[in-house]
Structures are given as C-alpha cells and as structure tokens.
Amino acid sequence: MNSKWNWDAVWDFMPFFWDGLILTLQALAWGTVLAFSLGLVWAIALRGPRWIAWPVIGVTEFIRNTPLLIQLFFLFYVVPEWGPTLSALVAGSIGLGLHYSTYTMEVYRAGIDGVPVGQWEAARALSMSTPHTWKAVILPQAFRRTVPALGNYVIAMLKETPLISTIGLVEMLGAARAYGVQTFNFMEPITVVGVAFIVIAYPASLLIRVLERRLATY
Amino acid sequence: MNTPNESNQPSDTGSPADSAGTGRPSAAEALGGGAPGKSRAEGRELIKFQDVTKRFGENTVLDDLCFSVDTGKHVTLIGPSGSGKTTILRLLMTLIKPDEGTITVDGEYLTHEEKNGKLVPAGDAHNRAVRKKIGMVFQQFNLFPNMKVLRNVTEAPVHVLGMDKDEAAERARGLIELVGLTEHLDKYPTQLSGGQQQRVAIARALAMRPQVLLLDEVTSALDPELVAGVLDVLRDIAHSTDITMVCVTHEMSFARDISDRVLMFDQGKIIESGSPDKIFNDPDNDRTREFLSSVH
C-alpha cells in the first residue's frame, strides 16, 4: 500500500494552492482587524462601571472557553435563521476575529494595567478629560507593550484559518482537500499546505521576537 | 543626539541658571500673562480646609482638619510619614474625596457643588474646572514617556485650555528655558536624568497657569547630586512670582528658605504651625522637636 511521493502532483496543485493562500490571507486580514479593534473595545469596557464590565467578562469568558469550530458553525448555520446569510469568508472572518478578540482583550488589559497609575494622576492633575487621557497618554503607552503579544495572536489566527474550510471556504486546506478528492492525491497537497504554514509562521515569530526586544524601552 | 557639545551634558549639578547662559527669562516673565502677578491682592484665603476628615478603612488619616492658605503664600507641610501630608495634596487634586468636611479653592467647592442651596457631590466637569487652578508636581515626575519634552509641556494647554498650538509652544519654550533645559526640547523623558525630568514636570505644571502649585516630595526620588538643580528652579519661582505653593518635603533647608509658614502634622492633625524661624529654631511642641532632630 506504500505509495510514492509524486512531485508532479505538487506542481499540479500549485495554482490551487495560490488561490487558497489568497483566501487564507484575506480571512486573516479581516479577522485581525476585527480582533484588534473589538479586543480594545472589550478592554476599555472592562474599566467601565460594573453594569458594563460584568456582561463583558461573561461574554468573553464564554467565547474564549468554547471551540472556534462550533462558533463558526453557529455563525454560518444559525445566524441566517434570524439575520443575514453570511458567506463562508464573512462568517469565517467574524468568527476568527470574535474568538481572538477575547485573547487580544487580555493583552490590551495587561498593557493598560501596565501603565503606571502616576500617568493617570498626572493627566488628572493637568485637568485632561478622560477620552483625551486615553487617547494621548494611556493607549500610546499600552500599545507599545502589546505589539509583540498581538503579533503572536496574528500567527495563532493564521493557524486557525483552515477551520473555515469546514464551512466551505476554499482556503489553503480547503484547496488541498478539493484537489485530493478530485485526483486521489491527498498526501502531496496536505504536506505542501502543512509546510506552507511553518514557512510563513516561523519567520513571523522571529520578527516578533526582534520587535519585542526593540520595543521593550522607549 | 550626538553633538559633542558641552551644553548637552546633564546640568543638574549646577544651578539651571548657569547652564542656560544669559538672557534667561525671569520666572514671572516665563509664566506670562494670566499668571498671578505681584500686584494681586494678597491675604485672601485661596485654599480652605474645613473640618476635613479622611479615613482609609479603620485608619483615620486626617482628623477634623481646619486650615487655610492665603493667596501668594508658600506653605510647607512637614511631619513623620503617614501623618497625612500627602493625603492633603491628593485631596486638593481630587484624586481622593474627603469623608467629611469641605475644601474650597478660590471660593469654589472642591468635590462638592452647590445645587439649590445644598452641597452635593460634584460631577467630573465641576471638579475639572476647579482643578484647573491647581498644578501638581509629583515625587515620581510622571512625565508622559510617549511624548517629547516640548509636547509634555504643550499637551494640556492645547487640549484642556484650548490654547493655540503655536502660542502654547512658545510659552512652553519659555518655561523650559526657565528650568534650564532648552537644549533637551526634542528628547524623550527617558533620555533625561531624574533631575531634568523633574524640572520638565515643573514646567509642565506651570504651563497650565495654576494659581496653586502642589509639590509632593519632589526631590525624594532623586539622586542626592541632582536635588540642588530642582530646588534652585523652585526657589526661583517662589521668590520671583507670587504663585501660591503647598509643599510636602523632607528638605528642611529648602522649607526654611521658601516657606512663609510651616505646618507640623502628626497623626492627621496639625500639632504646630508658625514661621520657619519659629518651627525650626524654637518649636513649642515636643513631637516637633523630636521629629526635627530625627530628620537632621
């Protein structure tokens, strides 16, 4: 039963691979935008009054402690029952972004908590308004601390994009499966995709380590 | 950054006047219009504490405290740590609220406002309006590390007072010259020594044209050799303007030099007050004598 590695199948798969890669990167880009912005909203809400903070804690804990896969099914199959029908790309990006916003929230929270209390007091002593204090003083300092950790979550999201193939998006893994079903060559496309993830993720994580060292101080 | 210029060296050891060269503006000039001039009527009660009590849990930090500070006066609070001195500054900054009693600044209530003849807890807008009269310099400087020196000084005048950007920058330059740091305008706070940072913090507080300047142990986080530069700047401001100062310090010689009045605190109460001469040379209270001999 031992079948040989077939390089022709690899070359044959490549056009499908590139199409898949583009969709993977699209889902990742939208997911990142959502995760970064929504996570910030959660983190600021956590500093608000209890009637805002507690529901936010409840919702984010629930999202973080349940599988992204089921959340994707929920967005793709359940949401259209009451709301708009979402394409696989849209549902996938929302699911990815929503799920990871609960992680970026913690990153922002740590970054915001890491700004010394003296900064709030100084802003207060200068009569700055609360929104202006956030914008000019707290967030610029918090962001700096969060860049490496946020970068790590982008890599984590990249590795979760294949889940979107389960609701029909033909991203990299989806392309590999489709190619396998058509040609009965599973081994080559799946290996190519697996290597592709490592090839993208490894330099990215090296880059983040460099950034981390650079941004450690002002 | 790399100019091998002598003026780029940290100049904390000397008086800022030495390093800034000639043509330095006087403090009164740098503060510019709107700052309290010498002509202003003195003797009015600018800050008034009435029966103020503050507790932290079981611990009563201020106990039914009454005192006032007149316009243009320089008052120094001394006393053992935990005696409530810093609490007074934090109350004035509305960082905390009194449990009982009222505080007025320039005739307006702090943390309270009058509604239909009754005193009710004030909203944030009211507090901010009253607080604009007060500037504060912190023990740990608390400069904004994400802003260069100049923007640290212009940020609040532009966004809080609504001052024109160019005007704010010009005034800020004057103030930064006053504290002897003109050559460091374009640096980030972390590129400066502690003493230089504290001088920027003083300029930042003055840029808001406060009527009162609160100084919270402004030299205690500094290396000993950097203290003189900061105190010289403050002494200059104290002598050449009539900005009101409330100062918590362990630098007794500085307190003696600039104060009109010294208040000795112990366990949330003022146990003795008087001129620096009286307090430092001939205190009436045994606790005061004990405290002074312990800090010398």
Place this chain on the structure above:
Amino acid sequence: MSWGLFENWILPGLWVTVQATVFSALLALVVSFVVGTLRTSRLWIVRFLSGAYFEIFRGASALVVIFWFAYAFPLLFGWQLVPLWAGVLALALTYGAYGSEIVRGSLAAVPEAQREAGIALSFTPMQRLRRIEIPQAWPEMVPPFNNLAIELLKGTSLISVIAVADLAFAGNVIRLSTNESAPVYTLLLVLYFLLAFSITRGMRVVERHAKRGVGKLPEKKSRSGQGDVAPAGGSTNGGGA
C-alpha cells in the same frame, strides 16, 4: 431535537470528546516534559533537535496536522491509524510543543543556586531534574497548563472533521437530520463551556496541592487565556514589558 437524537449522538459524542481530551492531554504532558527538558540540555544537538520540533509544531496548524495524520501518514508509511488515534496523536504532538515551552520556561525560572546546590550534593543531572528542579518548577507550570488544557479541549472539536463521532460531529449529524441548527449548536457551546469550567476547577485543586508542596499560598485568581500558552504559541509573554 428529540431525546433519541440526544441519547444516540450527543451523549456518546460527549464521551468521545472527554476521552479524546484526556488521552491527548496525557500524551501532550509526556511530550511537554520530554521536549521541554531536552531543550534545556547542555548538548547543542539535543537542544537543536528539540527546538526544531518545537518550532515546527508551533508553526503548524493543528487541523492540517490532523489531516496529515489521517490522510498523508497512511499513504506514506502504509499504516492506517484509527481516526480517533490519528486525532489524538496530532493534537498531542501539536499541544505538546506549546507545553514544552511551559516546561522549559518554568525550569529556567528555578534559581541557579538550586542547581548548584544539587551539584554540590553530587546528584546526577537526572536526579537534579527529578528531585530538585521539576518539583520546584511544577507549581509555576500548573496555571499555564490549565490554559493549555482548555485550548486542547477546544482543539478536540477538530477531529470531527476526520469523522470521529465527538460532540462537534454529533452536532453536525443532528443539524443535517433535523434541519434545525440553533438548539443543537447552542447546546454544544454550553456543553463545551461546562467541560472547560470543570477543567479549570480541577486544575485549581491541582494548583493548590502543588503550591502547598513547596510551602506557597495559592494565588487568589488565575485568569484563563492570559498570555502565551494558547495556540497563540509564542515564547513571548502576553503584555510584554
């Protein structure tokens, strides 16, 4: 959704999910300790190989690895794995890589003086590791292992894709047979949440026990999802500076 569907699919699915979580967690724990301690080895070749393992599996996508073990592995080695075990193996190797970072980091945090004391008492390196370093590092590992266990639980839902009849698979079967998706997926989310909650509870007990073992008081609260152990991976700390 009828009781029949619940009894025939959800309950067995729940049991499969629990099994998959337990098996892959145990296997991942072994991988974590083996790779994690090898990464502190004094021999560069050992460090290099274990580091390469870490980088490869940290960079790989869990779902792709699962597929690879289900479809590519049998073709390449002529050895067909039962789907459940293909899934468990893939998850254990992937999450074990994250776990090795926890082990390596905690071992690195044991004070150097402890190592020197062990050398002074003529322990062998293996004895030092077992009797001195790991017991001291263990309490520090428990909270991040808790987060990792929850990530692993969520990760087990992926094995439904290679036709293992776990909870997620049961959900899809019920959606297809009843044409109703809202009740079943809501139920699934709640069930997974309860499983995650039980893991956190259990790990809290382990943590208390571990801390008592080195005479420390347990921390009041350890938030989940904090920092670096998630598939987020990353040798870097959440929050930084």
